Amino acid sequence: MPAGLIALALGGFGIGLTEFTIMGLLPEVAADFGVSEAAAGWLITGYALAVIVGALGLTAATTRLPRKRVLLGLLVLFVIGNAISALAPTYSVMMAGRIVAALCHGAFFGIGAVVAADLVAPARKAGAVAIMFTGLTAANVLGVPLGTFIGQQFGWRATFWSITVIGLVAFVGVLALVPQDRGRHVPTRLRDEVGALRDRQVWLSMAVTVLGFGGMFGAFTYIAYTLTEVTGFASSTVPWLLVLFGAGLLVGNVLGGRFADRALDRSLIVILAGLVLVLVGFALAATSPWGTVVMIFLMGGFGFATVPGLQTRVMTYAAQAPSLASAGNIAAFNLGNALGALAGGLTIGAGLGYTSPIWAGAAITAAALVVMVVAARTAPRPVPALTAPAPVPAATAPVGTEDRSR
Numbered sequence: 001m002p003a004g005l006i007a008l009a010l011g012g013f014g015i016g017l018t019e020f021t022i023m024g025l026l027p028e029v030a031a032d033f034g035v036s037e038a039a040a041g042w043l044i045t046g047y048a049l050a051v052i053v054g055a056l057g058l059t060a061a062t063t064r065l066p067r068k069r070v071l072l073g074l075l076v077l078f079v080i081g082n083a084i085s086a087l088a089p090t091y092s093v094m095m096a097g098r099i100v101a102a103l104c105h106g107a108f109f110g111i112g113a114v115v116a117a118d119l120v121a122p123a124r125k126a127g128a129v130a131i132m133f134t135g136l137t138a139a140n141v142l143g144v145p146l147g148t149f150i151g152q153q154f155g156w157r158a159t160f161w162s163i164t165v166i167g168l169v170a171f172v173g174v175l176a177l178v179p180q181d182r183g184r185h186v187p188t189r190l191r192d193e194v195g196a197l198r199d200r201q202v203w204l205s206m207a208v209t210v211l212g213f214g215g216m217f218g219a220f221t222y223i224a225y226t227l228t229e230v231t232g233f234a235s236s237t238v239p240w241l242l243v244l245f246g247a248g249l250l251v252g253n254v255l256g257g258r259f260a261d262r263a264l265d266r267s268l269i270v271i272l273a274g275l276v277l278v279l280v281g282f283a284l285a286a287t288s289p290w291g292t293v294v295m296i297f298l299m300g301g302f303g304f305a306t307v308p309g310l311q312t313r314v315m316t317y318a319a320q321a322p323s324l325a326s327a328g329n330i331a332a333f334n335l336g337n338a339l340g341a342l343a344g345g346l347t348i349g350a351g352l353g354y355t356s357p358i359w360a361g362a363a364i365t366a367a368a369l370v371v372m373v374v375a376a377r378t379a380p381r382p383v384p385a386l387t388a389p390a391p392v393p394a395a396t397a398p399v400g401t402e403d404r405s406r
Contacts, residue, residue: 002119007177008112009135011170016139017163024148025156033091048337050099055106055331074104079167086160110327130257130308137253141246145239201317204375209310209332215365216303218340219358226354231292248300256305265376268309272369275302279362286355
């Protein structure tokens with residue numbers, strides 16, 4: 001495994017903490033600032049919307065810069081944003097800190113995914129993307145429960161200070177371990193990056209990302225309330241239940257990358273269908289402690305198994321200039337986050353109860369499945385190569401020179 005992948009995963013770990021840890025701390029944050037549950041939820045939605053702006057805006061603004069230098073600059077922004085959150089005296093300042101930290105998120109994962117794919121052989125690109133995103137899943141397995149525990153024991157500000165320190169460590173890791181850019185893979189013109197977005201399959205893939213991840217995220221955003229108010233778990237057990245969800249993310253991410261390298265479109269269809277069934281099962285089993293435990297793990301597994309495949313699919317169809325499209329798909333993930341959080345908040349606000357976000361998530365994911373089937377059926381043959389054309393020995397010809405997705 002290239003050492004650079006470990007550094008990218010470390011950066012993903014810190015960013016994952018920023019995005020997800022607050023979910024387990026919403027009750028404490030809401031109480032500290034004297035705001036409602038719905039208002040506290042906007043710290044999640046606002047973050048997701050800022051990711052979209054940063055993913056597109058910062059990636060477009062840095063297309064001419066070396067990718068490693070851009071990644072380092074994004075981590076500096078990440079550290080500043082989390083320090084603002086840790087010091088925030090008011091809800092408005094807290095939101096500002098969340099927005100500053102979020103601006104680096106999409107560009108880091110988008111550009112980092114391209115760098116990760118460039119570090120390995122063509123047939124292992126989805127797996128390399130999965131390794132980078134392992135940092136994000138590890139943040140849920142280890143970091144989110146630990147961050148929630150720290151917040152409950154020492155105050156939620158201590159959690160954000162911890163994340164700030166992790167951001168500094170990630171900066172050192174990327175500086176030391178990520179190699180310098182390979183010049184032939186660095187687009188020289190923004191026009192090339194924008195032109196890559198013209199492919200219909202890129203937009204269909206992003207639509208699946210918005211809906212598929214939005215469905216899972218809609219169920220997950222208010223999970224602390226589901227666990228305590230519906231299932232009956234004590235609030236002190238929430239961090240440990242989140243470990244199960246994070247373990248599911250980790251397993252799903254690894255397996256999803258492997259399946260995507262073998263049969264890209266087919267694996268995405270099967271995973272999305274499984275996620276719909278899991279969400280329906282979770283809504284029905286939410287009053288059962290043991291049923292909830294099982295479904296939390298499966299929701300994480302099926303939900304995150306889509307990530308390596310969808311990210312690879314977007315980069316594949318934007319092969320000549322993948323950076324902006326890759327970052328755009330990260331924006332799509334977070335647009336899905338915002339959509340899911342909004343849908344969940346609306347159903348709760350309508351008095352439909354704390355299982356209603358799970359039902360809404362199942363419906364949104366079903367829509368993603370329909371779009372994915374359309375995308376697979378209309379995909380050209382053969383699938384374009386992920387990397388720009390270059391002489392490649394026959395023994396290592398890129399996956400995609402034959403259609404392996406169906």
